[in-house]
Amino acid sequence: MRSPAMLRWAAALAVLLAVIAPAAGFYLPGVAPTDFAKGDPLQVKVNKLTSIKTQLPYTYYSLPFCKPTTIVDSAENLGEVLRGDRIENSPYLFQMREPKMCQIVCKVTITEKEAKELKEKIEDEYRVSMILDNLPLVVPVTRQDKSTVAYQGGYHVGVKGHYAGDEKYFIHNHLSFLVKYHKDDDSELSRIVGFEVQPFSVKHQVDDKWNDVNTRLTTCDPHANKFVTREQPPQEVEAGKDIIFTYDVHFEDSEIKWASRWDTYLLMTDDQIHWFSIVNSLMIVLFLSGMVAMIMLRTLYRDISRYNQLETQEEAQEETGWKLVHGDVFRPPTNSNLLCVYVGTGVQxxxxxxxxxxxxxxxxxxxxxxxxxxxxxxxxWVLMGLLAGYSSSRLYKMFKGSEWKKITLQTAFLFPGVAFVIFFILNALIWGEKSSGAVPFTTMFALVLLWFGISVPLVFVGSYLGFKKPAMEPPVKTNKIPRQIPEQAWYMNPLFSILIGGILPFGAVFIELFFILSSIWLHQFYYIFGFLFLVFVILIITCAEITIVLCYFQLCSEDYMWWWRSYLTSGSSAVYLFLYAVFYFFTKLQITKLVSGILYFGYMLLASYAFFVLTGTIGFCACFWFTRLIYSSVKID
Known part of the structure; x- marks a missing residue:
């Protein structure tokens, strides 16, 4: 029989999952597609304006584009708001499988301020994002070898070039859309599988007089079979000038199935490079695994057998190596509270x-x-606060700590507090630039509510549960008087060994890191999570193995202060990650604005800090398991 309390908990969990799952984006594969009959209305939506030069998104209607009668914002989840997405309706309306030519959207007379803003956006190479049936708009671009076609997300607001001997700014005011559809064999219904555009800049001329959307143009007239071409005079951006916005829409039957329509966006990267990344990482893992196997199966086995065969204390005194420091190896380190906090955050x-x-x-x-x-x-992350509190309090109790509430507060506030301060400062800079990427006050309040309302209580619950359990007992007793550490060889210097230890974990992931950075800062799609998961597993193994190897060498040198060094050994890979981010900034990005540079380095510093906490915790846990294992395997009087 289930108790009423259990039923209430189950009901509460079901409600929580029902609320969280859609907001978090947990959808089962194979979401039902939308079927369109011929003539059904198709609403094109507009999204933010983006630029890889500034990294500052802006809303579509921040520029003098044509507006619908009423602008309606689409409902957005938390991630969309944090990404700067602002999805709104547009005046571009299609009818399924009914082509349109030279359709007038509106005429805009731009002011001096609007002309200045347009020129700035064209100078910074801003791109316009649109959406049809949840598919992003792409521009097909033929590669240099002319054998394949690449796709770029969105089209440029305009271009800067020479015309009639002068350098001028031209706006893309004519859009030639191509909607690809897959027709059902058993009915007349169709599904949209592609959304492409070719932008043009053309200085439209009115045939007689302006009559709104019914005006006849001499530069684009389907009745006279005259369509927009690249050879026509472009539309210059100049204050006081009229700009007429027009569009064409074509429909093309496609063999692409609805289930595969995202392949165009998700398979833009070369799989061979990803496989090279995996092979490169596996080579590192095999090398380290060989070293660990040699240590564990040969050296350690020989050491343990020899130590256990020693008959007298005098013989033991003559021995050197890791057994001699058994009385100090589990001595609590300096700043043990901070170590507990970082381990708990890393587990989270x-x-x-x-x-x-x-x-x-x-x-x-x-x-x-x-x-x-x-x-x-x-x-x-918020829900994993339970594991953070549990892990930090378990380690804290092993160090004979008694103030579990203090360690809980530090776990709940240290990393989130640092992250929130950096995020708040960067958000203030974005807000100062009047960018749509600035997080609104309501969203900021929601983040604080998640932190204080859910994460902090869960950390306290986990810490309470962890502190209630019996303390983990070390396999050997700790001496009251610390043993003197002998002088170490130069290669066992803490700074040297820590920096050496971070190279291999970084080397295992740096190729995949390039694609992740490109998806974030170059606005490319990244959805190869199978590769990413393999790299993540390789990262875990690499961090664990390199830390175990260096920890063994350290203990053999009779240096028992391994706690913090084991954390910093694999955690130092974050230093190389940040250095790679600096290299990526100067070699791949074209950022020139000071605010954009501050945003890049601010967020990459935060990402490197998170990577340090993650990899440091993996290395520490592996080393903790290793030391308990080897010292529980020898007979110690």
Whole structure:
């Protein structure tokens, strides 16, 4: 029989999942497609304006584009707001499988201020994002070898070039849309599988007088079979000038199935490079695994057998190596409270990434649900506060700590507090630039509510449960008087060994890191979570093995202060990650504005800090398991 309390908990959990799952983007694979009959209305939506030069998004209607009678904002999840997405309706209206030519949208007379803003956006190479049936708009571009076609997200607001001997700014005011559809064999219904555009800049001329959308143009007239071409005079951006916005729409039957329509966006990267990344990482893992196997199966086995065969204390005194420091190896380190906090936070990160990646690999995070991945990571991070509190308090109790509430508060506020301060400062800079990427006050309040309302209580619950359990007992007793550490060889210097230890974990992931940075800063799609999960597993193994190897060498040198060094050994890979981010900034990005540079380095510093906490915790846990294992295997009087 289930108790009423259990039923209430189950009901509460069901309600919580029902609320969180859609917001977080957890959708089962195979979401039902939309079928359109011929003549059905198709609403084109507009999204933010983006630029890889500034990294500052703006709303579509911040520029003097044609507006619908009423602007309606689409409902957005938490991840979309944090990404700066602002999805709104537009005056571009299609009818399914009914082509249109030279359709007039509106005429705009731009002011001096609007002309200045347009020129700035064209100078910074801003692109316009549109959406049809949840598919982003792309521009097909033929590669240099002319053998394949690449796709770029969105079209440029305009171009800067020479015309009639002068350098001028020209706006793309004519859009030639191509909607690809897949027709059902058994009915007249169709599904949209592609949304492309070719932008043009053309200085439209009115045939007689302006009559709104019914005006006849001499530059684009389907009745006279005259269509927009590249050879026509372009539309210059100049204050006081009229700009007429027009569009064509064509429909093309396609063999692409609805289930495969995202392949164009998700398979833009070369799989061979990803496989090269995996092979490169596996080579590192095999090398380290060989070293660990040699240490564990040969050296350690020989050491343990020899130590256990020693008959007298005098013989033991003559021995050197890791057994001699058994009385000090589990002595609590300096700043043990801070170590407990960092380990708890690292476990929280590990749980968040593992759960999110498993859902992504299984297909529960749909790419069509914009912001779903970020929302899921935030919500899972909040829920993983339970593991953070539990882990930090368990380690804290092993160090004979008694003030569990103090360690709980530090766990709940240290990393989130640092992240929130950096995020708040960067958000203030974005807000100062009047960018749509600035997080609104309501969203900021929601983030604080998630932190204080859910994460902090869960950390307290986990800490309470962890502190109630019996303390983990070390396999050997700790001496009251610390043993003197002998002088170490130059290669065992803490700084040297720590920096050496971070190279291999970074080397295992740096190729995949390039694609992740490109997806964030170059606005490219990244959805190869199968590769990413493999790299994540390789990262875990690499961090664990390199830390174990260096920890063994350290103990053999009779240096028992391994606690913090084991954390910093694999955690130092974050230093190389940040250095790579600096290299990526100067070699791949074209950022020139000071605010944009501050945003890049601010967010990459935060990402490197998170990577340090994650990899440091993995290395520490592996080393903790290793030391308990070897010291529990020898006979110590």
């Amino acid at each position: 990160f590990f749980g968040m990434l593992l759960v999110t990646m498993i859902f992504a690999v299984l297909g529960f995070l749909s790419p069509s649900n914009r912001g779903g991945l970020m929302t899921a990571m935030l919500l899972v």
